Amino acid sequence: MTNRQIHLIQESWERMKPVSRSLIARFYQDLFDEAPEYREMFKEDLAVQSAKMAAMLQFIVGKLSRFEDILYDIRALGESHQGYRLDQAAYDITGRCLLQSMAETIPEYWDSETEQAWLLAYNEIVAAMHVPMKS
């Protein structure tokens, strides 16, 4: 990722952070509307999961310029997801819903360059989640 892309992600995240609860709520709503079959994988009450997701985004965004430092954490996240038997389509839908809810949360700030930067970051995270821990 370029410095500019990292900057765009961090700047846009600063704008989303104060409303990250509603952002994540919107994200899960979108995801379960598009793919209702994923709903049963999650607990009935999404509050804890939503807080974890927001914290993970915060953590990753803060470390984007030193991505190699958090590879271990991302791989561990990937390992925790192995049991869910997710395919690429699951990650694609999830990424689309996440970016869509971001766009709807800060429409006045969101543009195609910001979207491209987030898409790249998301794909890098997913790729790192798929790297086995013991490699």
Ligand code: HEM
């Ligand atoms: C970059 C993509 C993703 C990120 C950053 C992410 C993040 C997280 C985090 C932080 C947790 C809680 C901690 C943990 O279990 O390790 C979690 C749990 C979980 N994730 Fe993900 N996730 C991603 C993709 C997905 C996808 C594509 C699915 C399926 C559609 C999914 C399904 C789940 C489930 C079922 C849980 C456990 C929920 C529960 O215990 O109720 N995740 N995820």
